């Protein structure tokens with residue numbers, strides 16, 4: 001991803017913050033369980049799902065494999081691997097909900113599951129049952145797996 005592709009407003013998340021926020025999500029989800037298992041929405045949902053699974057002692061993990069963004073531009077949603085059942089007793093985990101397109105597609109497949117993300121933007125927020133932090137629609141969340149430490153110019157010169 002070149003720097004010019006990234007929206008001006010960003011919300012960088014460190015590994016430590018991601019871990020803390022995923023744990024906070026696990027706390028929030030404690031009251032709703034027990035869950036039979038977790039469906040992680042790849043790829044972004046996999047790290048949060050691993051952390052939540054550890055905290056809630058869930059060992060049954062499935063994936064629904066979906067791609068829609070090419071860097072920061074959303075295209076056609078492609079389901080590369082689907083899941084069985086209607087989601088009863090299951091927890092769906094993704095890193096974030098933005099426009100809600102991904103969440104809508106997964107909810108259609110698993111209407112009875114509990115849908116949880118760490119981060120939510122206003123457009124997608126009504127589609128999630130649980131989340132931790134809301135950021136504005138024009139903010140791009142920078143996850144630790146997509147970023148590296150580097151020098152940046154002062155805000156006034158960007």
Ligand SMILES: O=P(O)(O)OC[C@H]1O[C@H](OP(=O)(O)OP(=O)(O)O)[C@H](O)[C@@H]1O
Pocket residue numbers: 041042043044045066067068069070074094095096097098099100101102103124
């Ligand atoms: O609410 P939406 O507008 O649908 O966007 C949210 C989805 O976009 C990202 O996934 P992406 O398709 O980029 O794939 P990735 O998880 O492999 O990065 C993110 O992980 C969510 O799954």
Ligand SMILES: O=c1[nH]c(=O)c2nc[nH]c2[nH]1
Pocket residue numbers: 069096098139140141142143146
């Ligand atoms: O890394 C990401 N940050 C975001 O804000 C976002 N929205 C959709 N997909 C996203 N991926």
Ligand SMILES: [Mg+2]
Pocket residue numbers: 041042043044045066094
């Ligand atoms: Mg994703």
